[in-house]
Amino acid sequence: KAWGFDVPTLVLDQDELAYAKTNNPFWLQNPEIDITKLCVTFVRNTPDEEFVNQVKLPKNCNDFFKIDGQYIFLYCPGGFGKTKLTNQTTYRLLFHTYIRFGQTEAMESLVRDGRDQFNEPHFLAIDLANYYQSRQTYDRSLREYLTLIRHQKQYLRYATDRILLMSDDSTTHALIDSTLLSASAIIPEVKIISAGFYYKTGQFQKALDQHEKMGVNNPGDSKRWLVFSENLMKEKQYELSIRAYHYFLQNMTQKDPSILGKTLLGLGQAYENQIIQNQTKLQFVKWYPDNEFFQPIRVKTPNILDDPLANTIEHYQSILVLLPPSQPTATVHFRLGEIQLNFLQDMGGAKISYETALASRPNVDLTKKIRTRIGDLLLSTGQYAKAIEYFNQSSTINNIDTYTIRYLNSLLFNRNIKQPLAFLDSTIYSMDPNHQFFNDLMEIHDLITHYYSDGTRDDRMAFESFFQGEALVRQFKIQEAIETFDYISQRHPDALITPLSTLRKALLLLEFDQPESALSAALSIENTSLKDRSLALAGEIEERFLGNPKNALSHYHRILSECKSSLxxxxxxxxxxxLSKPQES
Incomplete structure (x- = not known):
């Protein structure tokens, strides 16, 4: 069942087995008979005349058989190896009899005779391969599996699974590798086995090489490439996964929007995972996690100057032009826009893709996502006045959604602080605390109230500059954002928002692989209300980025002694x- 075969099974109870033992007609005639010359096989139903004729004894044959209902008794006085019975069922019966009595040479001779007799090079290949594998005679087992798939392609999956099971023994790896390599020139199907073997043993580059050799020629190849590319992602082989998706996209012959959509989605996910893997993951200090007002921005984007992604966008679009408007086609355009926005930072290209998706008959949910992304492009290109107008269309006190968040962000980025505050004052106290954006709105309301409303003119100016820095982060202009936060520290050193602005600068510097500068920025606010986060960040930088665990412990201990009320x-x-255990040892 595991390999997709329906294998008939015959179950016998104890009485039926006992009957076969005590009612053997040849043994009843002669209790002194050599029992190694006796054999019995079982069938589901009493054999009909046609079956009997198939195993009809030839002339001058000294062998005998008798049928008793579901039992077939066989007696070969000269030995099973010299029997003149030619039916394949009989050969199988003799094969397993030899196995039972450990007569390996006779078994192998029987198989050779059977293959000549029936002109089937693969006759009993499964039985022989499993026999050798069970006895760890792996070279002969491999030979039989390859013989099987050379002549019986439908057993490819079965042989693949058996060979991969064989590879659980690491001592077989060199043998499997060399055997499959030499056989692939004669049996092309062996490449899929090699690909599976390389993947299982962690040789992912070689697995990709095998898939590329198989190409994209048949309808079933699409599924093979998608599964393989996704599996590489699961193994965190993001670069190879990206290459696999690219190869498939560049060589695919089908123009099925569903397949293209899945491929683009997978490609985008592989890029995103690669970026996330490379980004800094801090344990104690995070920048407003899970808050929609401060969406995570990919600071470290892939280097696409020599990357095939930039060069294959036109190829994807040439395929899309040929697709009729439909929900799958709209999805493909949308996913292409996501790649252009998030990884290529191609705002113009993303806008074209989103607008094309919108014109391709998307469903209601996808339509809302597309419209949101088109508005996001206004934020990502600094067009805040247009963004305010765009998102204000549905932003009301009674309709709080993603448009509302972006509408308020547009106002903040545009240095309009009072209007968002008025909106929040009239909204949050009447909101259901279980609303999905309740905590986000409360957090941004407290931020504005504490650092802007309750402050001086200098505090308000610094606060406006702070959101100018956040706006630059949203535009992927990270270096300019760092300069803006640095400007706040120099121009407004005593402003309420300055410690938070400096913390933001430290986190961005760390993402930019400048740990020394990040450490300096973090420690510059150790005597502020953010002392606990300042010391925690300094400790993590010393520990994880500068390799100074003793210095890290010093910062951590200060939190325990000087920030006792901190979470x-x-x-x-x-x-x-x-951290102290390794130090002690």
């Missing part, structure tokens, strides 16, 4: 225990 105390205390 970071317990996580830091547990971390100190883990």
């Amino acid at each position: 970071l105390v317990e996580p830091i205390r547990l971390h100190i225990r883990k």
Whole structure:
């Protein structure tokens, strides 16, 4: 069942087995008979005349058989190897009899005779391969599996699974590799086995090489490439996964929008995972996690100067031009736009893709996503006045959604702080606390109130500059954002928002692989209200990026002694225990 075959099974109870033993007609006639010359086989139903004729004894044959209902008794006085019975069922019966009695040479001779007799080079290949594999005679087992698939292609999956099972023994790897390599020139199907073997043993580049050799020629190849590319992603082989998706896209012959959509989605996911893998993951200090007002921006984007992604966009679009408007086609255009926006930062190309998706008959949910992304492009290109107008269309007190968040962000990025505050004042206190954006709105309301409303003119100016920096982050202009946060520290050193702005600068510097500068920025706010986060960030930088665990422990211990009311105390205390053990040893 595991390999897709329907294998008939005959179940016998104890009485039926006992009957076969005590009612053997040849043994009943002569209790002194050599029992190694006796054999019995079982069938589901009493054999009909046609079956009997198939195993009819030839002339001058000294062998005998008798049928008793579902039992077929066989007696070969001269030995099973010399029997003149020619039916394949009889050969199988003799094969397993030899196995039972350990007569390996006779078994192999029987197989050779059977293959000549029936002109089937693959006769009993499965039985022989499994026999050798069970006895760890792997070279002969491999030979039989290859013989099987050379002549019986429908057993390719079965042989593949058996060979991969064989590879559980690491001592077989060199043998499997060399055997499959030499056989692939004669049996092209062997490449899929090699690909599976390389993948299982962690040789992912070689697995990709095998898939490329197989190409994209048949309808079933699409599924093979999609599964393989996705599996590479699961193994965190993102670069190879991206290459696999590219190869498939460049060589695919089908123009099925569903397949193209899945491929583009997978490609985008592979790029995103690669970026996430390379981005800094801090344990204690994070920038407003899960808050829609501060969406995570990919600071480290892939280097696409020599990347095939930039060169294949036109290829994808040439395929899309030929597709009729439909929900799948709209999905493909949308996913292409996501790649252009998030990885190529091609705002113009993304806009064309989103608008084309919108004109391709998307469903209601996808339509909303597309319209949101078109508005996001206004934020990503600094067109805040247009973004305010765009998102204000459905932003009301009674209709809080993603448009509302973006509408408020547009106002903040446009240095209009009072209007978002008025909107929030009239909204949050009447909102259901279970609303999905309740915490986000409360957090941004508290931010504005504390750092802007309750501050001086200098505080308000610094706050406006702070959101100018956030706007630049949204535009992927990270270096300019860092300069803006640095400007706040120099121009408004005593402003309420300055410590938070400096913390933001430190986190961006760390993402830009400047740990020393990030450490300096973090420690510059150790005597502010953000002291606990300042020391925690400094500790993580020393520990993870500069390789100074002793310095890290010093910062962590200061949190325990100087920031006793901080929520970071317990996580830091547990971390100190883990970090101190290696130091002690």
